[in-house]
Amino acid sequence: GKSADAAERIVEVAKQQAARDEELMASRVHVGELQEALVEARSLHTALRERCAEQERQAERERLAGGAAGSGKDSGAQLEYLKNIVLKLFTMEDGREALLPVIATFLQFSPAEVKRVRLALEAQ
DSSP: OHHHHHHHHHHHHHHHHHHHHHHHHHHHHHHHHHHHHHHHHHHHHHHHHHHHHHHHHHHHHHHHHHHHHSOSHHHHHHHHHHHHHHHHHHHOSSOHHHHHHHHHHHTTOOHHHHHHHHHHHHHO
C-alpha cells in the first residue's frame, strides 16, 4: 500500500542523499589535494624566479668581467670606474654604506649579497 510505497521512497531518497554526501566528501578531498598542489606550484615558481634572477645576474657579471678583460674603451673605462670605487671604499673612514648601492649595481649583487654586506658594515 501507500505506506510501503512511502517507505520505499524514503529509502530511495536516503540512498540518493548518501551518494551525494559521498560525492561531496570526495570533492572536498580533491579540493584539498588541489590546494596542496597549488602551494607547491607557487613555491616552485618562486624558487625558479629567484634562480632565473640569479642566473641573469651571473650572466651580467660574466659579461662585465669579459668586457673588463677586453681592450676596448668601454671596458677600460669600466675597469677604471671600478678601481676608483674600490679605492674610495678602502680609504674611507665613514660612509662606506653609501658606496654599497654603486658597487652592488656595478657588480650585480643579489639581494642576499647586498644584505650580507650591509650586515657586515653594521657590525664594524
